[in-house]
Amino acid sequence: MKKVIFIGSVSYSGSTLLDMMLANDPHGFSCGEVQALFQPWRPHHLQPSCGCGDSTCTLWQNVRRAGKHRLYHTLFSHFPEVNFIVDSSKNSTWIHEQTVRLQHQNMDVQHVLIWKTPLDSAASFQKRNRLALWEKHWINYHRSYFTSIDHWISISYRELIHDSTRFAQLCHQLDIPYFEGKHRYWEKTHHTLFGNTSAKIHLYAPQTATYETAKVELTQHTHPAQMAHQQIYYPDIHDRALVEFVRRAQNRNPRFSDIIRVLQHPQPVPLSHLAPLRFSRGEMVARQVKQALFRTLFRLRHPLS
Numbered sequence: 001m002k003k004v005i006f007i008g009s010v011s012y013s014g015s016t017l018l019d020m021m022l023a024n025d026p027h028g029f030s031c032g033e034v035q036a037l038f039q040p041w042r043p044h045h046l047q048p049s050c051g052c053g054d055s056t057c058t059l060w061q062n063v064r065r066a067g068k069h070r071l072y073h074t075l076f077s078h079f080p081e082v083n084f085i086v087d088s089s090k091n092s093t094w095i096h097e098q099t100v101r102l103q104h105q106n107m108d109v110q111h112v113l114i115w116k117t118p119l120d121s122a123a124s125f126q127k128r129n130r131l132a133l134w135e136k137h138w139i140n141y142h143r144s145y146f147t148s149i150d151h152w153i154s155i156s157y158r159e160l161i162h163d164s165t166r167f168a169q170l171c172h173q174l175d176i177p178y179f180e181g182k183h184r185y186w187e188k189t190h191h192t193l194f195g196n197t198s199a200k201i202h203l204y205a206p207q208t209a210t211y212e213t214a215k216v217e218l219t220q221h222t223h224p225a226q227m228a229h230q231q232i233y234y235p236d237i238h239d240r241a242l243v244e245f246v247r248r249a250q251n252r253n254p255r256f257s258d259i260i261r262v263l264q265h266p267q268p269v270p271l272s273h274l275a276p277l278r279f280s281r282g283e284m285v286a287r288q289v290k291q292a293l294f295r296t297l298f299r300l301r302h303p304l305s
């Protein structure tokens, strides 16, 4: 049976990396953040450049033309050898809507939630000058995911990087093939859309225009020592001010430890852990209306697209 695997995560938590690692298989396909193709909210979403690096690749224009409701079917018919698609759009409302639609069509659907510890996540937000947004994002993304999605497999970013047996186990849980070296996702061409540049740069050969463009974008927030080509590297955090900042946030806000308890709990997570974290129906609707309004305003500001 054909299947779609949805990856959820807070921003900058390794979803693009995991997407390409899972799809590194002759029968896998990495979508990246495909929601933005149909519901753009940033200027670069309007001119999607394909992850394969070939400026003449028209895959995503064809997929967009076929329409949102036929998205995965279009990809499966375009690539008959593909048995499973990985979608790392992350947005929990998108995941929920696509899941319901696919299940009505008798398609197999699975959910993976990749997460970073509060400190690792705060460091990723700080690198992009977005630390002020971090606490709200980290808490609210998880609450929204726990409200919208029923069953998922969680994996921490550190486990993914440091423990190859955990990645093998994840493939087994998802019932997709695992092989030695599967983490070297750059050995396959991916058409991954949008997503994290520090994960995608490994797809491109040094000195090519695509590689150089990605490198310029990365050097704005990444130390050159962390940019070794085709090596997955994750540093420990030694910034004492940041460690203290995160420690204070965690002491002040008990939701951090409640969420970590859910993330570390094997499925199914008891309702006693989940219920206090879930948004009410009204809160969820308010979040969805806010997101839809944001996208509508964006479309109004970019009427020619």
Ligand SMILES: [Zn+2]
Residues within 6 Å of the ligand: 050, 051, 052, 053, 054, 057, 058, 059, 190, 191
């Ligand atoms: Zn392509």
